[in-house]
Amino acid sequence: xxxxxxxxxxxxxxxxxxxxxxxxxxxxxxxxxxxxxxxxxxxxxxxxxxxxxxxxxxxxxxxxxxxxxxxxxxxxxxxxxxxxxxxxxxxxxxxxxxxxxxxxxxxxxxxxxxxxxxxxxxxxxxxxxxxxxx
Numbered sequence: 001x002x003x004x005x006x007x008x009x010x011x012x013x014x015x016x017x018x019x020x021x022x023x024x025x026x027x028x029x030x031x032x033x034x035x036x037x038x039x040x041x042x043x044x045x046x047x048x049x050x051x052x053x054x055x056x057x058x059x060x061x062x063x064x065x066x067x068x069x070x071x072x073x074x075x076x077x078x079x080x081x082x083x084x085x086x087x088x089x090x091x092x093x094x095x096x097x098x099x100x101x102x103x104x105x106x107x108x109x110x111x112x113x114x115x116x117x118x119x120x121x122x123x124x125x126x127x128x129x130x131x132x133x134x
Contacts, residue, residue: 027104027111033124034094039131045069048088051130059119059126072098075119082116093127095120 038048049071056063056073063086066072071086073095081101087094099105103113 026114027106028114028117030097030110030112031117031120032094032096033120034096035092036094036124038090038092042131042134043090045088045090047134048090048093048131051134052086052088052093052127055126055130056123059123061123073123082119084120095124
């Protein structure tokens with residue numbers, strides 16, 4: 001049986017381990033989603049642009065034109081902001097990190113708050129749904 005002192009030591013160790021794990025899990029490598037496929041039945045870049053805009057707006061992204069076959073996505077949540085570049089063609093599109101506010105971005109390590117990668121994955125999933133319906 002564990003003594004009272006060893007129980008307290010074990011509890012303290014578990015608490016410290018939990019704190020360390022939560023601190024480590026806050027950031028992750030930035031995941032740019034490059035060369036995401038566009039279904040072969042879509043032959044118009046305008047349709048790809050429309051799918052990206054519809055997908056983004058439905059998730060709260062502000063999607064604007066940013067040059068020929070390039071969009072800019074901005075997501076504002078509370079005090080956080082993520083900005084991405086979205087080049088696209090009839091064959092593929094990419095979701096590329098540009099900048100952020102209050103997301104613990106580390107340019108040296110190329111890490112960012114875990115939520116960012118989830119937001120990008122959700123956007124990508126929604127774009128794929130929009131494209132499949134065209």
